[in-house]
Amino acid sequence: MTEEIIIAGFGGQGVLSMGKILAYSGIMQDQEVSWMPSYGPEMRGGTANVTVILSDERISSPVLNQFDTAIILNQQSLDKFESTVKPGGVLLYDPNGIVHPPTRKDIAIYRIRAAEFASKVGLAKVFNMIVLGAFLKIKPIVDESNIEKGLQKSLPERHHKMIPENLKAVKIGKDNVELMQEV
Amino acid sequence: MMKELRLMKGNEALAEAAIRYGADGYFGYPITPQSEVIEYLMAERPERRTGMVVLQAESEVAAINMVYGGAACGKRVMTSSSSPGVSLKMEGVSYIAGAELPCLVANIQRGGPGLGTIQPSQADYFQATKGGGHGDYRMIVLAPASVQEMSDFVSLGFDLAFKYRNPAMILSDGVIGQMMEKVELQPQRARRTEEEIIQECPWATTGKPATRGHNIITSLELDPGRQEKFNLKLQKKYKEIERNEVRYEEINCDDADYILVAFGSSARICQKAMDIARAEGIKVGLLRPITLWPFPYKPIKTLAQHAKGFLVVELNAGQMIEDVQLAVAEKVKVEHFGRYGGIIPAPGEVLEALKSKVIGG
Numbered sequence: 178m179t180e181e182i183i184i185a186g187f188g189g190q191g192v193l194s195m196g197k198i199l200a201y202s203g204i205m206q207d208q209e210v211s212w213m214p215s216y217g218p219e220m221r222g223g224t225a226n227v228t229v230i231l232s233d234e235r236i237s238s239p240v241l242n243q244f245d246t247a248i249i250l251n252q253q254s255l256d257k258f259e260s261t262v263k264p265g266g267v268l269l270y271d272p273n274g275i276v277h278p279p280t281r282k283d284i285a286i287y288r289i290r291a292a293e294f295a296s297k298v299g300l301a302k303v304f305n306m307i308v309l310g311a312f313l314k315i316k317p318i319v320d321e322s323n324i325e326k327g328l329q330k331s332l333p334e335r336h337h338k339m340i341p342e343n344l345k346a347v348k349i350g351k352d353n354v355e356l357m358q359e360v
Numbered sequence: 361m362m363k364e365l366r367l368m369k370g371n372e373a374l375a376e377a378a379i380r381y382g383a384d385g386y387f388g389y390p391i392t393p394q395s396e397v398i399e400y401l402m403a404e405r406p407e408r409r410t411g412m413v414v415l416q417a418e419s420e421v422a423a424i425n426m427v428y429g430g431a432a433c434g435k436r437v438m439t440s441s442s443s444p445g446v447s448l449k450m451e452g453v454s455y456i457a458g459a460e461l462p463c464l465v466a467n468i469q470r471g472g473p474g475l476g477t478i479q480p481s482q483a484d485y486f487q488a489t490k491g492g493g494h495g496d497y498r499m500i501v502l503a504p505a506s507v508q509e510m511s512d513f514v515s516l517g518f519d520l521a522f523k524y525r526n527p528a529m530i531l532s533d534g535v536i537g538q539m540m541e542k543v544e545l546q547p548q549r550a551r552r553t554e555e556e557i558i559q560e561c562p563w564a565t566t567g568k569p570a571t572r573g574h575n576i577i578t579s580l581e582l583d584p585g586r587q588e589k590f591n592l593k594l595q596k597k598y599k600e601i602e603r604n605e606v607r608y609e610e611i612n613c614d615d616a617d618y619i620l621v622a623f624g625s626s627a628r629i630c631q632k633a634m635d636i637a638r639a640e641g642i643k644v645g646l647l648r649p650i651t652l653w654p655f656p657y658k659p660i661k662t663l664a665q666h667a668k669g670f671l672v673v674e675l676n677a678g679q680m681i682e683d684v685q686l687a688v689a690e691k692v693k694v695e696h697f698g699r700y701g702g703i704i705p706a707p708g709e710v711l712e713a714l715k716s717k718v719i720g721g
Contacts, residue, residue, distance in 0.1 A: 197540065201367050204542050210367065212540035216393060216478070237631035239539050242706035330367070 186250025191305030202327030310350020371396035377514035394468035424452030434564030440466035454493025458579025462521035479702025480534030535625035616645030632707035
């Protein structure tokens with residue numbers, strides 16, 4: 178199994194940390210992982226993205242231009258990355274702020290109203306985990322127990338008290354992801 | 361023993377490896393994309409863990425000269441920077457090579473020339489392998505292609521530097537420095553005691569006992585006859601390094617019609633390009649130089665006897681290709697593919713270049 182993912186949105190939405198938790202969860206189940214962020218000027222107040230690869234084999238290129246899954250959290254990122262999803266692949270997006278929804282017909286498209294749920298249940302800080310939950314419902318590539326272990330590894334100890342909230346957010350994402358279009 | 365696995369950035373792995381190797385000092389100055397090295401070291405407080413000194417110097421020039429001083433005392437000392445900062449260090453590196461001192465310098469390359477960009481590049485190959493500073497000197501240059509190697513090459517670099525009393529460089533880039541991968545950390549080693557340094561580095565300025573003469577660390581010799589002798593001694597040492605320390609990795613080269621030659625992050629991209637090509641039935645192999653100096657001329661020369669062509673892939677306009685051309689000696693076609701200024705090619709672009717420039721061209 179190899180899963181090549183791009184996660185893209187605004188800086189501050191938790192794009193990079195979502196990727197990190199996913200990568201750590203992969204390590205917890207003995208997989209090879211890579212996490213390659215965009216860094217530099219575009220991070221400061223602009224868009225941020227990270228390429229995450231989980232694989233049972235040694236990972237070759239950490240830099241890709243085609244992905245199995247694109248997780249998209251703003252319009253700029255949708256415009257930039259919709260075309261990079263492999264035919265038959267998955268595009269998951271949060272409709273918050275999206276004016277022009279995806280148009281591809283050869284990919285599966287899912288929607289998660291993560292920003293809306295996050296503010297409704299007062300879990301704004303774990304918005305990204307709602308998105309992660311939605312992704313894991315579509316592609317259960319890591320076990321729930323390994324997500325918890327991944328959180329323990331990637332969060333500093335002083336934030337461990339937030340782990341139950343994070344897991345609750347994952348569940349909200351799993352329960353509320355909507356299939357918009359099959360391949 | 362249980363393996364200690366962590367998810368780390370290349371820059372963090374390099375910093376942690378320095379503490380675990382038992383390094384005595386790190387002197388640096390922040391610059392993107394390598395600032396995590398000094399950030400990590402400052403946060404880890406290695407002075408509490410091992411007594412290692414970590415100091416943010418007032419400039420890159422100051423940092424390399426602190427390294428010069430530490431190395432003169434037989435200490436395991438290092439610095440790191442990114443391209444423009446490494447240019448500033450080059451005078452110091454030349455002095456350190458001229459004084460025959462061991463040290464480790466890491467360059468997490470970004471695009472140039474000048475201040476250039478902060479995105480990844482491999483455009484400092486010439487600087488690292490052909491000089492950089494002035495005078496006839498050589499630097500041992502290691503090119504990590506993974507976060508694991510960012511960690512492992514700290515100990516390899518220090519070991520080689522001390523074995524040959526010569527500066528060693530880790531020539532990495534923004535991809536390997538910024539990406540996170542699984543890394544198996546080495547166990548903590550103790551820093552050397554003063555007594556161990558006196559024993560292992562009899563050349564170091566550790567304080568003169570009655571039993572020996574003065575140890576003088578200098579790169580100055582005004583008598584041309586003596587300076588020529590010193591140059592001959594250096595050249596003899598460099599020949600020995602060329603004989604003993606060439607390192608490289610060959611993947612799928614045995615039956616390959618076409619060979620990709622790439623180091624560092626480019627080698628990772630080429631590996632994927634190779635996999636795609638093989639799935640299409642094109643027999644492609646990858647030769648990855650691990651030491652850029654000494655360069656693996658011989659294995660490339662051997663591959664040139666059977667391969668139909670070479671594509672050298674670098675994040676620059678064509679630097680390592682000159683060494684590949686020397687090795688291939690016009691037996692078969694050698695072409696170059698590069699992107700510059702911080703642009704990283706996708707594996708598909710590499711394969712397209714192989715098809716258009718080498719296979720079809």
